[in-house]
Amino acid sequence: MGFVLAAAGSAVGLGNIWKFPYITGVNGGGAFVLIYLACIVLVGLPVMVAEILLGRTTQKSPVGAFKALGGGFWVVFGWLGLLAGFVILSYYSVVAGWAMHYTYLALSGQIVELGPEGVKPIFGALFASTRLNLFWHLLFMVITVAVVSGGVKKGIERWARILMPALLGLMLILLVNAFTMDGFARAFDFVFGFHAESLTAAGVLEALGHAFFTLSIGMGAMLTYGSYLDRSDDIVSSAVMISILDTAIALLACMVLFPIIFTFGMEAGSGPGLVFVSIPIAMSQMPAGSFFAFVFFALLVFAALTSAISLLEVVASYMIDEKGWSRLKASVVSGVVVAIIGVPSALSGGTHIFGDGFASVFGMNWFDSFDYLASNWLLPLGGLGISLFTAWRVDDAIRHREFLEGSRLAVFYKGWLLVLKFLVPVAIVLVFLHAIGIV
Ligand code: TRP
Numbered sequence: 001m002g003f004v005l006a007a008a009g010s011a012v013g014l015g016n017i018w019k020f021p022y023i024t025g026v027n028g029g030g031a032f033v034l035i036y037l038a039c040i041v042l043v044g045l046p047v048m049v050a051e052i053l054l055g056r057t058t059q060k061s062p063v064g065a066f067k068a069l070g071g072g073f074w075v076v077f078g079w080l081g082l083l084a085g086f087v088i089l090s091y092y093s094v095v096a097g098w099a100m101h102y103t104y105l106a107l108s109g110q111i112v113e114l115g116p117e118g119v120k121p122i123f124g125a126l127f128a129s130t131r132l133n134l135f136w137h138l139l140f141m142v143i144t145v146a147v148v149s150g151g152v153k154k155g156i157e158r159w160a161r162i163l164m165p166a167l168l169g170l171m172l173i174l175l176v177n178a179f180t181m182d183g184f185a186r187a188f189d190f191v192f193g194f195h196a197e198s199l200t201a202a203g204v205l206e207a208l209g210h211a212f213f214t215l216s217i218g219m220g221a222m223l224t225y226g227s228y229l230d231r232s233d234d235i236v237s238s239a240v241m242i243s244i245l246d247t248a249i250a251l252l253a254c255m256v257l258f259p260i261i262f263t264f265g266m267e268a269g270s271g272p273g274l275v276f277v278s279i280p281i282a283m284s285q286m287p288a289g290s291f292f293a294f295v296f297f298a299l300l301v302f303a304a305l306t307s308a309i310s311l312l313e314v315v316a317s318y319m320i321d322e323k324g325w326s327r328l329k330a331s332v333v334s335g336v337v338v339a340i341i342g343v344p345s346a347l348s349g350g351t352h353i354f355g356d357g358f359a360s361v362f363g364m365n366w367f368d369s370f371d372y373l374a375s376n377w378l379l380p381l382g383g384l385g386i387s388l389f390t391a392w393r394v395d396d397a398i399r400h401r402e403f404l405e406g407s408r409l410a411v412f413y414k415g416w417l418l419v420l421k422f423l424v425p426v427a428i429v430l431v432f433l434h435a436i437g438i439v
Contacts, residue, residue, distance in 0.1 A: 002154075002157070002228055003225060003226075003228045003229040003230070003233060003238060004238050004241060004242065005157050005158075005160050005161055005164075006157045006160075006225050006228060006306075006310075007052075007216070007222060007225050007238070007242050008160070008164060008241075008242050008245055008246070009156075009157055009160040009164065009303075009306030009307070009309075009310070010216040010221055010222070010225060010306060010307050010309075010310035011214065011215050011216045011242050011243075011245075011246040011307075012164065012167070012245065012246055012249055012303055012306075012307070013092075013303045013304050013306065013307030013308075014092060014095050014096065014099070014300070014303070014304050014307065015210070015213050015214040015250075015307070016214060016246060016249045016250040016253055016303075017249070017250075017253045017275060017300055017303070018095055018099075018272070018274075018275050018276075018300075019210065019213070019214075019272075020036075020210065020214065020250040020253060020254065021250075021253050021254045021257045021258070021274055021275060022270075022271060022272055022273075022274040022275070023206055023210060024036075024191065024254055025258075025261075025267075025268040025269045025270065025271075025274055026269045026271065027198065027199065027200070027203040027206060027207075028195055028197075028198025028199065028203075028269070029190040029191055029193065029195055029198065029268070030189075030190065030191065030192060030193045030194045030195045031194055031195055031196045031198060031199040031203075032198070032199060032203050032206075032207055033191055033192065033251075033254075034194065035199070035203070035204055035207040035208075036207040036210060036211060037247070039207055039208045039210075039211035039427075040211045040214075040215070040243060040247055041243075042419070042423060042424075042427065043208065043211060043383070043423075043424050043427055043428065044211040044212065044215045044217060044243065045239060045240065045243050046387070046416055046419045046420050046423075046424055047212075047217050047218065047383045047386055047387055047420075047424060048215055048217050048222055048239045048242070048243065049235055049236055049239045049403075049416060050386050050387055050390040050391075050420060051217055051220065051222040051223040051226060051386055052222055052223070052225070052226035052229060052235050052238065052239060053226065053235055053390065053399070053402050053403060054069065054223050054226065054386070054389075054390060054394075055222070055223040055224060055225065055226025055227045055229070056226045056227060056229045056231075056235065056402060057069070057398060057399075057402045058227075059227045060227065060321060061220065061223070061224050061314065061317040061318050061320075061321050061322075062077075062078040062081045062082070062219070062220030062223050062224065062314065062318070063075060063078030063079065063081075063082070063318055063321075063322055064078075064318075064321050064322060065078070065220075065223055066078045066389065069389075069393070069394050069395075069398070070389060070393040070394065074385065074389050074393060076385070077382055077385030077386060077389065078220065078318075080219070080378060080381060080382050080385065081218075081219035081220035081314065081382050082219075082220075082314065082315055082318055083378065084218070084219040084374050084378040084379060084382060085219055085220075085221075085311050085312075085314045085315045086315060086334075086337065086338055086341060087341070087370050087373065087374040087378065088213075088219075088311055088370075088374045088375075089144075089308060089311040089312060089315075089338045089342075090338050090339075090341040090342035090345060090370065091342060091345040091367050091370045091371055092304070092307070092308060092311065093137050093140045093141050093144070093308060093338070093339070093342050094133060094136075094137045094342055094345045094346045094367065095272070095304070096136075096140045096301060096304035096305070096308060097132075097133060097135075097136025097137045097139070097140050097346070098123075098126060098127075098136070098276055099276075099297050099300045099301045099304060100136045100139065100140060100297075100301050101126055101132060101136050102276060102279075102280065102293070102297040103294060103297040103298050103300075103301055105122070105280075105293075106280075106283070106290055106293035106294035106296075106297055107290075107294050109290050111280045111283055111284055111289065111290060111293045112283070112284050112289045112290045112293075114284065115284050115285075116264065116281045116284050116285060118284075119277070119280040119281055119284050120277060120281065122276075122277075122280065123273040123276045123277050124273070126276075127273065127348075127349035128349045129349075130346075130347055133346035133347065133349070134343070134346050134347075137339070137342055137343075137345075137346040138339055140304075140305075140308070141335055141338060141339040141342070142335075143305065144305065144308045144309060144312055144335065145312065145331050145332055145335035147305070147309055148309055148312045148313055148316055148327075148331040148335075149316075149327055149328045149330075149331035149332060149335075151327070153309055153313070156305070156306060156309065157306070159302070160302075160306055163299060163302050163303075164303075166295075166299060167249070167299045167300075167302075167303060168248075168249065168252075170292075170295060170296060170299060171249065171252045171253065171256060172252070173292075174256040174282075174292075174296075175252060175255055175256055177282070177286065178255060178256050178259035178260065178282075179259075181259040181260065181263040182262075182263050183258070183259045183260070183261065183262030183263035183264075184259040184263075186258075186259075186262045187254075187255065187258030187259040187261070187262050188255070190258055190262070190268065191251070191254045191255065191258060201434045201435050201437070202435060204431055204434060204435070205376050205431055205432070205434070205435040206375075206376055208376075208380055208427075208428070208431045209375040209376035209377070209379055209380055210375060212375065212379035212380055212382075212383055213374075213375045213379060214246055214247075214250060215242070215243060215246060216307070216310060217379070217383060217386075218378070218379030218380060218381075218382035218383040218386070219314065219378070219379060219382050220314050220382070221310045221311065221313070221314050223386075224310070224313055224314050224317055225310065230406070231405055231406060232405075232406045233406050234406050234407050234408050234409065235402075235403065235406070235407065236403075236407060236409040236412060236416075237408060237409060253275075256279075257274060257275060257278050257279070260278040260279070260281060260282045261274070261278050264278070264281055266278065266281075272367075272368075279293065279296060279297075280293060283296070312331060312334060312335060312338070315330075315334040315338075316330040316331045316334050317330075319333070319334065344366040344367075345366050345367040345370055347366070348365040348366050348367035348368070349365070349367075376435075377432075380428050380431070380432070381428075383424070383428060384424075384425055384428045384429070387420045387421075387424040387425055388425055390420055391417060391420040391421040392421065399417075400413065403416070
C-alpha cells in the first residue's frame with residue numbers, strides 16, 4: 001500500500017490535469033488521445049514494470065541500479081535520468097506556482113467576484129508577471145525541498161491517501177456539472193471521436209512522450225520508489241493499478257475542461273493556460289464557486305507537490321547514495337540548482353530586466369523548450385535504455401525471480417519480456433525517426 005500510494009502520488013499531478021488536456025487541445029483531440037492510450041498500454045506499462053523491478057531488486061537509486069546489474073555503458077541512462085529530473089522539476093515548479101496563485105485568488109474570493117469575463121485575462125497577466133512567477137516558483141521549491149529534506153515524505157504520502165480520493169471525487173462532481181453544459185456533446189466528440197486528419201508526426205512523438213511523463217517513467221522515479229515495494233507485493237498489478245488511476249484522472253480532466261471550453265466559446269488549442277482559464281470561468285458561475293475553486297486548485301497544488309517530491313527525490317538520493325552526502329545537504333543543493341534552472345522558465349512570458357529575448361531558445365520560449373526536450377526526447381530515450389537494459393542485459397535468473405516474487409500474474413512474464421525486447425524499443429525508435437522526418 002505504501003508503494004502504490006507513493007507511486008500514484010508521483011504519477012498523478014500536473015501532467016494529468018494541466019498538461020494532458022492542453023496538449024490534447026493543441027493536437028486536435030481524438031486521434032491523439034487514442035495514440036496516447038496505446039502508448040500507455042503497450043510502452044508505458046511494460047517500462048513501468050521494468051523500472052519497479054530494477055528498483056526492488058537493487059534497492060538503489062537509478063545510477064546505482066545500473067551499476068549493480070550490468071554497469072558499463074548502461075550507467076549513461078542513469079545520468080540521463082538525473083538530467084531529466086533537473087530539467088522537468090525546473091519548469092514543473094513554475095506551473096505548480098500558477099496553481100498556487102489561483103488557490104490564493106480563490107481563497108480571497110476574487111474568482112467569483114470578477115465573473116466569467118473578468119477571470120479570462122488573469123492568466124495572461126500572471127504569465128507575463130516576472131514578480132509573481134518568481135515568487136511562486138521559489139516558494140514551491142522551498143516547500144518541496146523542505147519535504148524531501150525533512151523526512152516528512154512518508155507523512156505527505158499518508159495525506160495522499162485522503163487527498164487523492166478527494167481529487168477524484170471533486171473531478172466527478174465537476175464532470176456532473178460539465179454534463180449539464182451545452183458544450184458537453186461537442187467535447188465528448190472532440191476527445192473520443194477519431195479525427196485522424198489532425199494528427200501529425202510531432203503529435204505522435206508528443207503522445208509517446210506524455211505517456212512517459214504522466215506515468216513518471218523513463219528517468220528512474222519509479223525505480224527509486226520500487227525500492228519501497230515489499231517482496232510480498234505484486235509488481236505487475238501495482239503497475240496496472242497506478243496506470244489505470246492515472247489514465248482515468250487524465251481523461252476525466254478532459255471531460256471536465258472541454259465542455260467549459262466549448263460552452264464559453266474558447267479555443268481548444270490555446271495552450272498551457274487551458275485549465276487556468278476554463279476552471280475559473282466555470283467556477284465563477286457555480287453555486288459555492290469560491291469554495292470549489294479553492295478546493296480544486298489546492299488539490300492540484302498538493303498533487304503537484306507529491307509529483308515534485310518524486311522528481312527531487314531521484315536527484316537527491318543519487319547524491320546521498322553515490323556521493324555520501326547528508327539528506328539535508330543533498331536536497332538543499334539539488335533544490336537550489338533546480339530553482340536557478342527554473343528562473344528562465346518563470347520569466348518566459350514577460351519583459352524583464354534581462355531583456356526580451358532572454359527566455360527563448362529554438363524559437364520557443366524557455367518553458368516550452370524545456371518541456372519539449374525533457375518529455376518528448378529525454379524520457380522516451382531513458383525508457384529505451386531501461387527496456388533494452390532490462391530485457392537484454394540483466395541476468396535472466398535475477399529478472400525472472402524478481403518478477404515472480406509476490407506475483408499473481410506470473411503468466412505474463414514471457415509476454416512482458418518479448419514486448420520489452422522488441423516492441424518497446426522498435427516503437428520508440430520509429431516514433432523518433434518519424435518525428436525527425438526519416439520514416
Ligand atoms: N507524472 C507527474 C505528472 O504527471 C510528473 C512527474 C513526477 C514525472 N515524477 C516524474 C515525470 C518523473 C517524469 C518522470 O504530473
